[in-house]
Amino acid sequence: MSVFAYPSTVIRGAERPLLEAGVDLMARASRALAQFSTDVLRERRGQIFGARVCVLAGPGNNAGDALFAAAALARRGAHVTVVTLFDHTHDEGLAAARRAGASVIGFPSPQGTADSSAEAAAGGPPDEAGACLRTDILRELSRSDLVLDGILGIGGRPGLPEHIASLIRDWRHSTSTSSETSRTTRTTSTPTVIAVDVPSDLSPDAAGADDRIHADHTVTFGGLKTELIDPRVTAFTGTVHLVDIGLELDENQATAEVVDTDDLNADFPRPQPQGHKYSRGVVGVLAGSEEYPGAGVLTTTSAVNCGVGMVRSLGSQMVAEYVIGLHAEVVTASGRMNAVVMGPGNPEDEHVHARVDELADTNVPVVLDAGALDMVGRAESVKGTWLAERPVVLTPHAGELARLLSRLLGEIITSSRINADPIGWAQRAAHSSGCIVLLKGHQTVIAAPDGFCVLPEAGPASLATAGSGDVLAGIIGALVATVHAKNQQEPPLPERELAHTVGLGVLVHNAAGRRAVNAGALVDAVAEVAGELILGGSLIE
Numbered sequence: 001m002s003v004f005a006y007p008s009t010v011i012r013g014a015e016r017p018l019l020e021a022g023v024d025l026m027a028r029a030s031r032a033l034a035q036f037s038t039d040v041l042r043e044r045r046g047q048i049f050g051a052r053v054c055v056l057a058g059p060g061n062n063a064g065d066a067l068f069a070a071a072a073l074a075r076r077g078a079h080v081t082v083v084t085l086f087d088h089t090h091d092e093g094l095a096a097a098r099r100a101g102a103s104v105i106g107f108p109s110p111q112g113t114a115d116s117s118a119e120a121a122a123g124g125p126p127d128e129a130g131a132c133l134r135t136d137i138l139r140e141l142s143r144s145d146l147v148l149d150g151i152l153g154i155g156g157r158p159g160l161p162e163h164i165a166s167l168i169r170d171w172r173h174s175t176s177t178s179s180e181t182s183r184t185t186r187t188t189s190t191p192t193v194i195a196v197d198v199p200s201d202l203s204p205d206a207a208g209a210d211d212r213i214h215a216d217h218t219v220t221f222g223g224l225k226t227e228l229i230d231p232r233v234t235a236f237t238g239t240v241h242l243v244d245i246g247l248e249l250d251e252n253q254a255t256a257e258v259v260d261t262d263d264l265n266a267d268f269p270r271p272q273p274q275g276h277k278y279s280r281g282v283v284g285v286l287a288g289s290e291e292y293p294g295a296g297v298l299t300t301t302s303a304v305n306c307g308v309g310m311v312r313s314l315g316s317q318m319v320a321e322y323v324i325g326l327h328a329e330v331v332t333a334s335g336r337m338n339a340v341v342m343g344p345g346n347p348e349d350e351h352v353h354a355r356v357d358e359l360a361d362t363n364v365p366v367v368l369d370a371g372a373l374d375m376v377g378r379a380e381s382v383k384g385t386w387l388a389e390r391p392v393v394l395t396p397h398a399g400e401l402a403r404l405l406s407r408l409l410g411e412i413i414t415s416s417r418i419n420a421d422p423i424g425w426a427q428r429a430a431h432s433s434g435c436i437v438l439l440k441g442h443q444t445v446i447a448a449p450d451g452f453c454v455l456p457e458a459g460p461a462s463l464a465t466a467g468s469g470d471v472l473a474g475i476i477g478a479l480v481a482t483v484h485a486k487n488q489q490e491p492p493l494p495e496r497e498l499a500h501t502v503g504l505g506v507l508v509h510n511a512a513g514r515r516a517v518n519a520g521a522l523v524d525a526v527a528e529v530a531g532e533l534i535l536g537g538s539l540i541e
Helices: 008-020 025-045 061-075 091-099 117-122 128-142 162-185 231-237 261-267 293-305 317-326 349-359 370-375 384-389 398-409 415-420 422-433 468-487 495-513 519-536
Strands: 003-006 052-057 079-084 103-106 146-150 192-196 217-221 239-243 256-259 282-286 310-313 339-342 366-368 392-394 436-439 445-447 453-456
Touching (some): 008 025, 025 061, 025 192, 025 217, 025 239, 052 061, 061 079, 061 091, 061 146, 061 192, 079 091, 091 103, 103 128, 128 162, 256 495, 261 495, 282 293, 293 310, 293 468, 293 519, 339 349, 339 468, 366 370, 366 468, 370 398, 398 422, 398 436, 422 436, 422 453, 445 495, 468 495, 495 519
Parallel strands (some): 217 239, 256 453, 282 310, 282 339, 366 392
Antiparallel strands (some): 003 256, 436 445
16 A cells, blocks of 8 residues: 655654653564564575674664664574674664674774774774774675664765775675675575665765665665655665554655555546446547557557546547547547547647647646647647646656756756656656656656655566557546546545556556556556456456
């Protein structure tokens, strides 16, 4: 089900009343971390007894979580080594680890600071003893089954002290070497790395990546942190696991929503017992042209197959004939509509102008794709202000968004810049245009004008095929029409709810993509997915 992401300040604010009431949140977090670590070790080696665990401990509470969890593992027979990387750490956690039998290696910077010139020159404590400590730590890391990253939490300043950064760099180099050896010898020699709450020095910046922890798993507590959902940090977080420790979080303070198949099963708009074709929604599709008739067929077919009450073909007669040859239920006459899809296959201007005139005095939502994106931000283009009267969903890929933003912002924006920060640019486009922006890509991002994002789980690689975007546009149009028909007597659908509905469309597209390898098969798979959701009650994955 939906998982909401929050700024770390919101999560800390939710922790405060519980801590003031005496609730031991660290005990809850460390127990969950110990259990997760136990599961990892059992999967890795079959048992806990005899496992080697190394804790990289910093000065804060995430070190306390790691140390208390390590103490629990030590009591179950694991060999635990704690490496303290600053001149102090979480005292109670360290004491608990010692009582459980953990050994401790201290490796602080020479003066207990992050900017020692001697340290910067030598990459660690500048004496022979420091070099020996470094060797001992690297050996301990290399032979560990599990490493817990408890160096810095979300409140840490960007950048690690040089003695820590250089240690991680050397460890990563030795790990990559041992990984190559293990592939040759078919043995497992690299440890599983778990980041506690967040990976230390988490940043989407690729610079200095070798100096930072690359976790296999991140176990985060209380609420999903906004920093963890950025697609650019996946290499550092690994798989993110959320642990509930009893915080009361207000979803209105969330910055994003992560949706998956469970949300699709719960929220897909299904027909009601007393419903009829109009109550199920009517979507108009203006797609395809004499040059690209197939886009009209794909977009219209996907809308038909998604379970909407009626589909109107609004484009050229030629495209309509192709469509009706496949779907006799499609209507070509004008009439009431609850949403309109425009743009796939670059329909001719005459049809675009006619549809804009038809929609001018309505609040019917529109989904703009491909060529129709050029209407955004052009006041001189076919009554450019008409878009301000209704909910609008834009569905660009990176290249299309780059062109749109270049026009809106008056500067050159490239697709490579878009791909380097998909969330940030989707948010900027939504804010600048006042529209819901669906940025297509490996990780689809849906941004609302207020900055809120919906992040559907990633789809399969099979969706990277010609016509896939046309299918997606039809799905989204159908779902928006269905939801708008249900709510048309209510106030306009809130932007966040509309973004959620668009996210459901992406999930339908993803599910169909797992059953097809080309767009022609994809539209048939949409019917399968919608049929399972409507008739069977849930999606069979």
